[in-house]
Amino acid sequence: METLALIETLDRDGQPRQILRVSQWPVRIGRAIACDLVLDDPHVAAHHATLELRDDGVHVVPAATLNGVRLGRAAIAPGSTPLLPAAALLTLGGTSLRVRLAGEVLAPEQRLLDLHQYERRHVTTLLLLIAFAALWKGFDLWLTAMPGQPGSVLAWSYLAAPAGLVVWCAAWAIGSMLFQRRFAFWAHLHVALRWLMAGVVAEAVTAQLAFAFSMPWLDKLGRIAFVVAIALMIWRHMGLLLPQRRRAFGIAIASALAVGGGLLLADRSMQQQPLVGDLYLGTISLPAMRMARPVPVDAFVKSAAPLEKTLSHWTKAGDDGADADDSDDEDDGG
Amino acid sequence: MIKARNAGHGARGSSPRRFRSNNAHKAAGYDGSMPLNRLLRRPGRLLALLLAGSALAAWAGATAPGTPRTAAPASPLARPPAAASAAEPGDEHDDSANLSASARRIYDVGRPRLLQVRTLLRDQDSQASVGSGSLVGPDGLILTNYHVVSQMALEPQRYRLNFQTVDGVAGALQLIAFDVVHDLALVRMAQPPAAVASRGTFEFRPQATPLAQGERIFSLGNPLDIGFEVIEGTYNGLVERSFLPQILFSGALNPGMSGGPVLDDRGRIVGVNVATRRDGQNISFLVPAEFAQALIARSAHAKPITGPVEAEMARQLLVHQQQLTTRFIGLPWRETKHAHYSVPVPQEDFMRCWGSSNPSESKGLSFERSDCQMDTAIFINESLRTGDIAVRHEVYDGSRLGALRFAQEAGMSFRNERMGRRTHDLTAPKCQEDFVENAGLTMRSVMCLRAYRHLPGLYDVAVLSQSVDAKTEGVQGRFDARGVSFQNALLLASHYLQGFAWKRSP
Numbered sequence: 001m002e003t004l005a006l007i008e009t010l011d012r013d014g015q016p017r018q019i020l021r022v023s024q025w026p027v028r029i030g031r032a033i034a035c036d037l038v039l040d041d042p043h044v045a046a047h048h049a050t051l052e053l054r055d056d057g058v059h060v061v062p063a064a065t066l067n068g069v070r071l072g073r074a075a076i077a078p079g080s081t082p083l084l085p086a087a088a089l090l091t092l093g094g095t096s097l098r099v100r101l102a103g104e105v106l107a108p109e110q111r112l113l114d115l116h117q118y119e120r121r122h123v124t125t126l127l128l129l130i131a132f133a134a135l136w137k138g139f140d141l142w143l144t145a146m147p148g149q150p151g152s153v154l155a156w157s158y159l160a161a162p163a164g165l166v167v168w169c170a171a172w173a174i175g176s177m178l179f180q181r182r183f184a185f186w187a188h189l190h191v192a193l194r195w196l197m198a199g200v201v202a203e204a205v206t207a208q209l210a211f212a213f214s215m216p217w218l219d220k221l222g223r224i225a226f227v228v229a230i231a232l233m234i235w236r237h238m239g240l241l242l243p244q245r246r247r248a249f250g251i252a253i254a255s256a257l258a259v260g261g262g263l264l265l266a267d268r269s270m271q272q273q274p275l276v277g278d279l280y281l282g283t284i285s286l287p288a289m290r291m292a293r294p295v296p297v298d299a300f301v302k303s304a305a306p307l308e309k310t311l312s313h314w315t316k317a318g319d320d321g322a323d324a325d326d327s328d329d330e331d332d333g334g
Numbered sequence: 335m336i337k338a339r340n341a342g343h344g345a346r347g348s349s350p351r352r353f354r355s356n357n358a359h360k361a362a363g364y365d366g367s368m369p370l371n372r373l374l375r376r377p378g379r380l381l382a383l384l385l386a387g388s389a390l391a392a393w394a395g396a397t398a399p400g401t402p403r404t405a406a407p408a409s410p411l412a413r414p415p416a417a418a419s420a421a422e423p424g425d426e427h428d429d430s431a432n433l434s435a436s437a438r439r440i441y442d443v444g445r446p447r448l449l450q451v452r453t454l455l456r457d458q459d460s461q462a463s464v465g466s467g468s469l470v471g472p473d474g475l476i477l478t479n480y481h482v483v484s485q486m487a488l489e490p491q492r493y494r495l496n497f498q499t500v501d502g503v504a505g506a507l508q509l510i511a512f513d514v515v516h517d518l519a520l521v522r523m524a525q526p527p528a529a530v531a532s533r534g535t536f537e538f539r540p541q542a543t544p545l546a547q548g549e550r551i552f553s554l555g556n557p558l559d560i561g562f563e564v565i566e567g568t569y570n571g572l573v574e575r576s577f578l579p580q581i582l583f584s585g586a587l588n589p590g591m592s593g594g595p596v597l598d599d600r601g602r603i604v605g606v607n608v609a610t611r612r613d614g615q616n617i618s619f620l621v622p623a624e625f626a627q628a629l630i631a632r633s634a635h636a637k638p639i640t641g642p643v644e645a646e647m648a649r650q651l652l653v654h655q656q657q658l659t660t661r662f663i664g665l666p667w668r669e670t671k672h673a674h675y676s677v678p679v680p681q682e683d684f685m686r687c688w689g690s691s692n693p694s695e696s697k698g699l700s701f702e703r704s705d706c707q708m709d710t711a712i713f714i715n716e717s718l719r720t721g722d723i724a725v726r727h728e729v730y731d732g733s734r735l736g737a738l739r740f741a742q743e744a745g746m747s748f749r750n751e752r753m754g755r756r757t758h759d760l761t762a763p764k765c766q767e768d769f770v771e772n773a774g775l776t777m778r779s780v781m782c783l784r785a786y787r788h789l790p791g792l793y794d795v796a797v798l799s800q801s802v803d804a805k806t807e808g809v810q811g812r813f814d815a816r817g818v819s820f821q822n823a824l825l826l827a828s829h830y831l832q833g834f835a836w837k838r839s840p
Contacts, residue, residue, distance in 0.1 A: 142739070143738060143739055143742045144742060144746075146697060146698035146699075147697040147698055147734060147735070148697035148698070211778075214767075214768055214769055216767060271755065271756055271762060272756045272761055272762030272764075273755075273756075273762055278749070279753055279763060279765050279782065280753075280765045280767045280780040280782070280798075281767060281778075282745060282748055282749025283745050283749075284741050284744040284745035284748050284778060284800055284802060285741050285745070285802075286737055286738070286741050286805065287776075287802055287803055287804060287805060290769065290776070290802060292768075292769055293769070294768070294769035294770055294771035294776045294777075295768055295769065295770055295771070296770070296771060296772070297770055297771075297772050297828055297831040297832050298828060300766070300768050300770045300779060300781070300831070301781070301824050301827050301828040301831070302824075303766055303768065304766035304781050304783070304824060304827070305824070307764045307765075307766060307783050308783075308820045310764050311761055311764055311783060311784070311785035311793070312785060314756075314761035314762065314764070314785060314787075315761055315785045315786070315787045315790075317761075
């Protein structure tokens with residue numbers, strides 16, 4: 001017998017709970033066992049609605065009921081018998097039905113987000129990333145620790161960062177559990193490590209380059225790169241949860257970055273602070289790293305002459321400034 | 335500079351620009367009295383101006399009626415706080431007990447011409463701060479400290495001045511003139527009461543007959559707003575190595591006595607109470623009378639100041655900074671003993687240098703520090719001192735660290751320097767940075783300037799410089815000058831950076 005339509009009764013998650021193959025019209029829907037599709041829902045009438053074939057297609061004909069029928073999001077007005085669109089969603093009482101008609105145009109096949117496969121494909125890069133991060137953190141610790149500092153202190157400090165990362169990735173993995181039915185810890189770890197390392201390395205490299213060529217703006221660029229890397233990381237995390245919403249997430253994160261960044265810039269500009277980064281380049285590197293030629297004292301001091309103009313402009317800016325005095329807890333954020 | 339993490343010198347290593355918060359004074363029970371100075375823990379740094387301030391309000395609840403005083407208390411703040419005597423163990427008590435016969439005579443002479451100068455809120459009778467003053471000229475001309483009247487001078491829309499004599503005569507005061515550099519001011523009674531004319535005025539001791547060290551002198555004033563006092567002490571000459579001359583007086587001055595006269599044994603003014611050291615006992619400072627005489631000669635007949643005072647203040651400060659800059663640049667840098675580096679360390683003609691180093695058993699970066707500052711800074715307002723110079727440096731030996739870790743440590747120390755933020759008085763700093771070479775030494779140098787928002791033509795300059803020529807040793811220096819002209823800021827920066835050099839033959 002030819003299948004004219006498919007009526008799926010959906011559960012709360014939108015998954016089919018019961019499927020009816022329709023081989024002849026009309027189809028009566030209700031709680032009574034005389035109906036073609038019997039719904040076990042106290043909010044559904046004995047005979048709740050009928051799907052009828054007319055000349056122009058299948059129509060919904062609601063019966064006289066308390067709760068009525070919704071087509072998509074709109075309630076069907078009493079007396080109207082609308083035409084069923086393709087892949088229509090009907091709500092009868094508290095039950096959702098999806099009606100698919102023969103001959104409907106199907107959306108193209110979508111690529112599967114198989115987290116298993118994702119993790120298998122990235123296992124090598126993940127291992128490399130973990131090794132790189134461990135080395136990086138170790139180097140950083142060696143660089144900043146003083147000789148003779150107790151090992152236990154160093155160990156705590158060394159473990160704090162990975163512990164934080166594990167918590168971060170576990171939280172995202174719980175998100176994956178919710179939307180993708182899989183605790184995709186390794187996939188999230190891969191995303192987190194990749195972008196975190198990208199940000200950290202970009203920041204470190206630009207700081208060194210800024211010193212080498214005496215270009216403080218490179219350091220500022222590195223600060224921006226770090227923020228962008230973190231934003232990308234969050235975007236990728238979100239993409240793992242709901243791949244079909246990646247575009248929307250991208251727009252949301254970009255807007256958040258633009259708004260937050262704009263507010264920050266406005267605030268720093270009002271406080272007469274540099275818009276990005278520190279007041280001056282704080283990096284000191286190896287003597288061999290220095291590529292820029294030093295200038296004589298006189299030339300350096302002369303190069304500060306234009307500051308007078310800026311400062312004179314600043315003295316006139318905003319006399320509202322009953323700001324706090326120089327405080328001990330000064331913090332030049334990045 | 336290196337932070338506490340290395341050797342616990344954090345409190346000193348930080349910028350000399352910062353002032354201690356008011357909480358510190360509150361704890362000490364001196365709220366309105368301001369430390370002229372900046373760094374804690376240093377022997378010889380804590381100056382307090384002798385202005386009794388609003389902290390008294392907090393004590394006013396615990397009053398002890400019946401404490402003898404002559405002035406009629408008009409507001410609750412003027413009532414004698416019992417807590418005050420507990421907070422100041424013994425000093426004034428002992429002195430009053432030992433009043434000598436000459437002190438009694440001096441007080442009797444000075445009493446009619448002695449006053450309390452009170453800063454009141456414009457629209458009510460609450461006092462914001464109190465100091466002392468003396469009648470020095472006709473028509474009720476009164477000599478006091480600039481810092482006693484600074485609130486009214488800077489914000490006449492919020493404050494007004496009032497006087498009260500020992501016998502309770504009171505009235506309004508007008509600002510006539512000030513010498514912000516020496517912390518002096520002249521005020522005049524708006525309507526001098528008839529009684530005042532007959533009181534006469536204080537005379538000044540002729541400069542031709544200077545005091546000898548050890549001579550007895552007598553300070554008059556109204557400490558802590560609890561009553562007029564005469565304090566007997568000793569003249570000890572001028573404070574050593576002070577750019578601005580100040581008399582060292584061994585006597586127990588207290589907040590509220592600011593601006594009061596100090597008399598010789600014939601009742602002639604030799605100085606004006608101005609400040610005391612908070613870390614010492616009976617170490618007090620007086621403005622020499624010659625500056626008061628000069629101010630009176632210059633301005634006794636001036637009209638009351640009604641407009642803004644900032645332009646005149648800036649003019650005086652510009653004169654001062656020119657003298658300071660010229661004198662500072664005229665002095666050669668001192669020889670430093672380091673094997674490889676010549677570092678600019680100032681002569682101690684008007685600065686004091688303190689040195690420190692981290693313990694030799696330290697396994698990390700070892701360093702030696704030198705920290706030179708001037709003892710005098712000029713009071714502008716509660717949150718602004720200016721007109722001084724500070725020079726610091728640290729010499730690092732990172733041979734136990736290796737090149738990479740040394741660079742990291744040097745960078746940490748370079749980065750954590752404070753340059754200040756935008757405040758009510760100053761703009762935010764704006765910096766210029768580059769690699770700079772002088773006499774064979776290559777440095778990473780940063781020069782930051784801030785402009786005074788209300789004092790045109792004045793700037794703070796900070797120069798930070800870190801040597802970048804050696805793998806495991808280096809020197810980091812910082813120079814600060816406050817309240818200098820832009821040209822002098824550049825001149826001083828240049829002078830400072832030229833003090834660095836690489837010594838070719840170790």
